[in-house]
Amino acid sequence: MLRLVFFAPALLLVLLFVAYPVFATIGVSLFSSDGSFVGFGNYGTVLGSPDTANLNGFPKPPPYGTLIHNAIWIGIHLPLSLFLGLWLALVLRDVKGASWIKTAIFIGMVTPLIVGGILMLYLYDGNIGVVPSFFNLIGVQSLATGWLQHPVTLLFGLIFGSVWLWTGFSLIVYSAGLTTIPKDYWEAAKVDGTSTFRMFTRVTFPLLKPMTIVVITMTILWELKIFDLVFGATNPQGGVGGAADVLGLQMYRYAFVQLPANVGAAAAVATFLSILTMVATVATLRYMVKR
Amino acid sequence: MIAILAAVLVITNVITGLSVFYLAQPAATTVALCAGSAGASRAPPAVSQAVQVTIESSSSGFVVTISPPYKTTQATIKAIGPWAGPEATPFLRVLENFTRITGIPVQYQNIRQEDLRTILPTQFASGTAPGDVIFMVSSFIKANGAAHMVKLTGNISDSNYIPGSLDAVKVGADAYGGVYTGKIKPGFWYRKSFFQAHNLTVPTTFQEFKDLLVKISKISGIRTPIVSGDGVGWPLSDITEHFIATYGGAQMHRDLMAKTKAWTASDVRAVFADRLIPLLAGKCFSEPLEWNTVALTNWWGGLHALYFMGSWITGLVADPSDLGVFSLPAQAGITRGIVFAGDYFFVPKYTANLAEAQQLAGWLAGKDGQTYQVRQGGNIATALNVPSSEYPAVDRGVANLTNGVDILSDLDDTIGGDFQTNFWSQLQLLWVSPGQLDAVLASIQSKVPA
Numbered sequence: 001m002l003r004l005v006f007f008a009p010a011l012l013l014v015l016l017f018v019a020y021p022v023f024a025t026i027g028v029s030l031f032s033s034d035g036s037f038v039g040f041g042n043y044g045t046v047l048g049s050p051d052t053a054n055l056n057g058f059p060k061p062p063p064y065g066t067l068i069h070n071a072i073w074i075g076i077h078l079p080l081s082l083f084l085g086l087w088l089a090l091v092l093r094d095v096k097g098a099s100w101i102k103t104a105i106f107i108g109m110v111t112p113l114i115v116g117g118i119l120m121l122y123l124y125d126g127n128i129g130v131v132p133s134f135f136n137l138i139g140v141q142s143l144a145t146g147w148l149q150h151p152v153t154l155l156f157g158l159i160f161g162s163v164w165l166w167t168g169f170s171l172i173v174y175s176a177g178l179t180t181i182p183k184d185y186w187e188a189a190k191v192d193g194t195s196t197f198r199m200f201t202r203v204t205f206p207l208l209k210p211m212t213i214v215v216i217t218m219t220i221l222w223e224l225k226i227f228d229l230v231f232g233a234t235n236p237q238g239g240v241g242g243a244a245d246v247l248g249l250q251m252y253r254y255a256f257v258q259l260p261a262n263v264g265a266a267a268a269v270a271t272f273l274s275i276l277t278m279v280a281t282v283a284t285l286r287y288m289v290k291r
Numbered sequence: 292m293i294a295i296l297a298a299v300l301v302i303t304n305v306i307t308g309l310s311v312f313y314l315a316q317p318a319a320t321t322v323a324l325c326a327g328s329a330g331a332s333r334a335p336p337a338v339s340q341a342v343q344v345t346i347e348s349s350s351s352g353f354v355v356t357i358s359p360p361y362k363t364t365q366a367t368i369k370a371i372g373p374w375a376g377p378e379a380t381p382f383l384r385v386l387e388n389f390t391r392i393t394g395i396p397v398q399y400q401n402i403r404q405e406d407l408r409t410i411l412p413t414q415f416a417s418g419t420a421p422g423d424v425i426f427m428v429s430s431f432i433k434a435n436g437a438a439h440m441v442k443l444t445g446n447i448s449d450s451n452y453i454p455g456s457l458d459a460v461k462v463g464a465d466a467y468g469g470v471y472t473g474k475i476k477p478g479f480w481y482r483k484s485f486f487q488a489h490n491l492t493v494p495t496t497f498q499e500f501k502d503l504l505v506k507i508s509k510i511s512g513i514r515t516p517i518v519s520g521d522g523v524g525w526p527l528s529d530i531t532e533h534f535i536a537t538y539g540g541a542q543m544h545r546d547l548m549a550k551t552k553a554w555t556a557s558d559v560r561a562v563f564a565d566r567l568i569p570l571l572a573g574k575c576f577s578e579p580l581e582w583n584t585v586a587l588t589n590w591w592g593g594l595h596a597l598y599f600m601g602s603w604i605t606g607l608v609a610d611p612s613d614l615g616v617f618s619l620p621a622q623a624g625i626t627r628g629i630v631f632a633g634d635y636f637f638v639p640k641y642t643a644n645l646a647e648a649q650q651l652a653g654w655l656a657g658k659d660g661q662t663y664q665v666r667q668g669g670n671i672a673t674a675l676n677v678p679s680s681e682y683p684a685v686d687r688g689v690a691n692l693t694n695g696v697d698i699l700s701d702l703d704d705t706i707g708g709d710f711q712t713n714f715w716s717q718l719q720l721l722w723v724s725p726g727q728l729d730a731v732l733a734s735i736q737s738k739v740p741a
Contacts, residue, residue: 026719050737126578127585149578235523236405239730241720257707259434259740276658289736 007224022274029267033260038119042268051242051250061152062243067240073159073223073246080163081221082215085170090204092171093178102171117232120161124148131157148233149157158244162229170215178204210288217284224277227252230284247273303526305400310463342390344383355379357386366644367396368651371422372634375401377607381667388663389654395647405523413440420639422626425656429459429468429635429700430707436467438462441638443469446649447656455593456673459700460635469656472670473633474601476529476701477692478618479517480590481597485616491596493617494523497538497566500620504575507596516575518595519722524715527579528703530599531567532630538562541628541697548702554736555729563728565720571725578723583607601632602689606669611685618692628697632704633673637677713738 032038046052053065062069066259088105092098108116126146136144148156181204189199205212227248230238236257238245247269255266310429346355353375356367374382386397400422402410407427415435432440447469447549449457465498486492489510494500507516520526536544539562546552552559570576577595580586590598591608597605605611615672619628636655638648654660661672671690679687689717717731 121581125581125585127580127589146578146580149719151720235712235716237524237709237716239719240716241725241727241734242713242716243720252409253709253712256412257709257712259430261412 002114006213025267025270025274029264029271031264033262033264035136038264042262042264043272046250046265046268046272051245052247054078054267062155063151063238063241063245066238066245067248069244070224070226072155073226076156076159077166077223078216078219080160081166081219082170082212084163085172085215086174086208088167088171089174089178090200092175102168102175105171106168108165109172111115111165113165113226114232116162116165117158117229118233120158120229120248121148123161124157134209146174151239151241154234154239154243156232158233162226165229168221169218173211173215174208177208181207184285211282213288220280224273224280280282303437309325315436316333343389349462353379353401355383355399356396357383357390358397359390360395361394363394363396365395366454366647367398368424368642368644368647369398369400369422369498370398370424370426370651371402371407371462372426373401373404378603381606381664381669384667385660385663386656389651389660393650393654395650397651404431407431411435415639415641418641420641421734422639423644424636424638424651426471426634427468428637428704428707428709429633430705432460432468432635432637433462434707436465437462438636439640440467441640441642441645441649443638443649443652444468446653447561451656451658451674453673453675453698455698456633459633459705460637468635468637468650470635470673471655472664472672473631473677474603474669475671475693476533476599476601476630476632477616477689478533478615479597479599480604480616482591482593482613483594483615485593486611489596494619494620496645497622501570504570508565508575510596512593513596514589514594515577516595517570517577517597517599518580518586518590520575520586520598520600521579522582523712524579524719525703526582526586526600527718528715529630529701530603532699532702533599533619534567535559535562535702536628536630536699538566538622538625540625541699542626544628544630544699544702548705550690550706550739553741554732560728560732563732568725568728571722576722579719580590591655602671602686603669605683605685606667606688611668616689616692618696626697628699631671631693632701707739710735710738710740720730 030037030039030041032041037040048066048234050056051065052067054063055068058064064072088102092101111119124131124147126132126144126149129146131147132144135141143153145153147153185203186199186208189203225248226246229244230244230249231252233239234244236249236253238249251266251269251273254262254269339472343358343360344377345358346357347354358367370386372379372382374519379399383399386399388734389395390397402421403426407421407425408431410421411425411427411431412435415438420439436442442465444464444466447457448467452470457466457468457472460466460470481491489507491503491506494503504516507513519530532544535547539559543552543559544563547554547559577586577589582600586598587604587607589595605614608614618627618629636652638645638652642648656674658676660675661670661674662677664670664679665672665677665686666681668681668686671682671686679690682690703714713737717734721731
């Protein structure tokens with residue numbers, strides 16, 4: 001009984017602020033904007049829309065649809081930020097004053113993404129941007145242009161730019177992970193004449209597996225719910241021709257741009273997004289438990 | 292290697308930190324609003340001394356409170372508008388005059404209409420509103436008027452206005468909004484000094500227009516003859532509408548707005564394919580650039596010769612007397628149109644200060660309020676009886692461009708919704724990939740609401 005009394009406040013909060021909104025959202029997703037019950041009709045509308053998946057005429061420049069764009073974010077951003085963070089953690093492991101460098105890198109992580117998006121407006125601007133100026137300097141004229149003005153470079157520019165914003169996370173997690181590995185393992189391997197690369201693949205990386213799983217899970221969740229960075233750098237449509245459109249923006253448009261608002265379709269996107277994040281989380285958690 | 296890496300990271304983050312710091316600051320022009328800027332020299336004299344003006348910084352824009360110079364028991368009403376920086380200066384002076392005359396304190400907050408789209412539906416659902424008089428696009432007012440806005444029909448009358456001005460915010464016979472002043476989107480702006488220096492003349496036919504662009508492109512230092520302003524895509528939509536209203540005619544513009552003509556129709560396509568696309572493909576337009584920073588500066592600085600923009604540009608340049616403007620040359624047999632975009636406002640049902648809000652709405656809709664605004668340049672009155680002598684010379688010139696043409700509403704503002712944002716985004720695509728015309732038109736048509 002006493003346990004229930006202590007448990008009740010937390011349970012109440014969870015029911016009120018987590019469970020109820022989740023079930024209410026699922027409920028809303030089953031109704032049309034005029035309030036009539038449509039079952040899974042909104043899901044059909046969303047998933048069948050060319051805004052969600054549009055590979056007609058592939059290969060072609062983006063847009064490919066929000067779902068595909070989110071998948072591209074995961075495919076490019078995840079390995080880049082993961083391995084860059086790991087590499088920096090390894091390189092900075094025994095460097096004097098490394099904490100200052102790590103702090104500097106981590107600033108990207110605590111910068112609000114909407115600010116990150118606005119910064120990218122300027123970084124990629126064809127007139128004053130650092131990135132086009134750099135490519136102009138080295139003579140790559142095809143990239144010495146406004147990256148956010150062209151569908152070919154827009155999505156990839158935002159993905160590459162966001163690596164800097166997220167690398168701090170994997171750097172910090174891997175740095176913490178490295179401190180848990182006894183130095184004896186590396187010393188023993190060194191005495192046996194193991195090469196640095198082999199030491200990494202056989203000792204360091206396997207022992208960092210729990211951290212890798214955390215980084216992968218959190219990064220996928222971050223990439224699935226990406227919204228503010230794209231919104232800040234482009235417009236409610238995901239920029240030129242919708243080339244950087246993502247699921248979060250699509251949900252926003254259904255709810256706040258469309259007239260009259262299609263809250264049912266927005267709730268359907270939200271539910272779909274939740275299912276995707278649950279799949280990613282459950283899969284990695286199951287993997288961790290098995291290990 | 293480590294040292295280089297550390298140096299690069301520190302420099303990058305210092306630059307980022309400084310950028311974030313400066314981006315987070317209210318625009319410098321905000322502070323200068325009441326100290327005088329481009330529009331200050333033309334402002335009505337002495338009026339602002341009669342009221343107290345307080346400027347506060349805010350993360351969501353800037354907030355200006357205008358109070359009478361004496362203690363008052365009147366409630367402060369809050370007006371929300373899209374203007375910030377130099378664009379807000381004239382409007383603040385109008386509010387100052389309202390407070391001076393009525394004694395009603397007014398707080399002005401700048402919130403972009405894109406942001407109001409998110410804020411208003413949730414506030415309406417909970418029976419509140421962020422302000423007492425709110426400027427918003429007409430399509431939003433029309434869609435939400437009956438449910439959440441005060442009927443202004445008794446407060447604001449059609450007979451006070453240029454005919455048709457209120458149509459965009461009417462549901463049946465009831466007007467749920469009012470219209471303040473508006474802006475004409477007359478055509479291509481140029482610096483008279485630049486045209487004189489290079490012996491350029493205003494074109495009278497489309498062929499002359501193309502010849503002019505070729506001539507400009509050969510001038511040393513010119514990047515492209517025309518600079519393309521861009522925000523979230525809307526300046527490109529203004530250019531496109533101007534081409535449609537000139538070479539498709541006013542009726543084509545109205546039909547597209549009424550959704551009775553398809554964007555993929557052959558005559559609509561022809562306007563794009565024959566008039567606009569050759570100029571885009573021929574690199575006569577620049578890539579889309581941020582309209583009120585990079586594009587404006589580059590054009591005024593001589594990197595481009597022409598800039599398509601609305602009449603508010605007269606309040607944004609250092610020397611409005613150096614401005615000239617021309618519309619696209621007319622084609623025989625086609626009745627041209629020019630877009631006039633009114634600034635619409637509404638009073639939410641949830642205001643606690645209904646009487647004062649209606650009083651401000653009436654002031655903004657009437658001759659007195661609008662006279663103060665047009666006197667400062669960049670705006671055209673919608674209220675009748677505002678004498679032309681109140682306009683600065685450059686605005687009288689703009690108003691003359693409307694002689695003999697049909698006045699049209701802003702197409703994408705009128706349709707609104709995700710048609711509008713898709714329209715903007717597709718035009719951004721067309722600007723850099725003119726070869727995708729058919730795909731662009733098909734996408735625009737796919738978002739036309741039923």
